[in-house]
Amino acid sequence: MYGFDCFDFLSLDFSLHNDGSGVVSLQSPLSRVRGLGSAKNGTHHWWMQRVTAVALVPLIIWFAIALIGLTGASYEAATTWMQSPFNAIMMVLLIIATFHHMQLGLQVVIEDYVHNEGVKVLLMLGQKLLTFALAIAAGFAVLKIAFGG
Numbered sequence: 001m002y003g004f005d006c007f008d009f010l011s012l013d014f015s016l017h018n019d020g021s022g023v024v025s026l027q028s029p030l031s032r033v034r035g036l037g038s039a040k041n042g043t044h045h046w047w048m049q050r051v052t053a054v055a056l057v058p059l060i061i062w063f064a065i066a067l068i069g070l071t072g073a074s075y076e077a078a079t080t081w082m083q084s085p086f087n088a089i090m091m092v093l094l095i096i097a098t099f100h101h102m103q104l105g106l107q108v109v110i111e112d113y114v115h116n117e118g119v120k121v122l123l124m125l126g127q128k129l130l131t132f133a134l135a136i137a138a139g140f141a142v143l144k145i146a147f148g149g
Contacts, residue, residue: 045104052101059094079145088146092139099135103128 066087070078081087106127114120 045107049101049104049108052097052104055093055097056101059090059097062090063094082142082145083148085146088142091142095135095138095142099131099138103131106131 066081070081073081082091107124110120110123110127114123
């Protein structure tokens with residue numbers, strides 16, 4: 001009759017909102033999303049996931065060709081190959097891109113599918129620590145071989 005939904009005070013939309021649990025809320029759309037994180041952070045996360053995916057394409061192609069070339073090679077030949085500065089740098093870049101991409105993907109899965117906030121925080125912390133530790137271990141192994149250790 002008057003052209004507005006339920007409550008419209010001072011141009012704010014205070015429409016009745018049913019969250020699916022049968023509970024009706026008088027919160028504005030803005031107040032419903034407060035505390036859920038910054039929209040800007042999601043854009044950065046989305047871009048970083050795409051950047052790491054694009055970076056992984058040539059790195060994985062290089063790695064696959066290298067593995068094919070090393071098929072049947074001795075331990076000494078593989079070690080010598082890894083001691084090449086180009087190959088060592090490419091391996092470190094592959095490790096960084098792979099583990100960062102993995103961490104970003106796991107973060108999205110946890111954020112989307114884990115609904116208990118306590119479990120979500122623990123899983124986020126655990127996956128970040130695990131991916132960081134694995135990346136450091138892999139990078140250390142490459143550098144140890146590259147520097148002849």
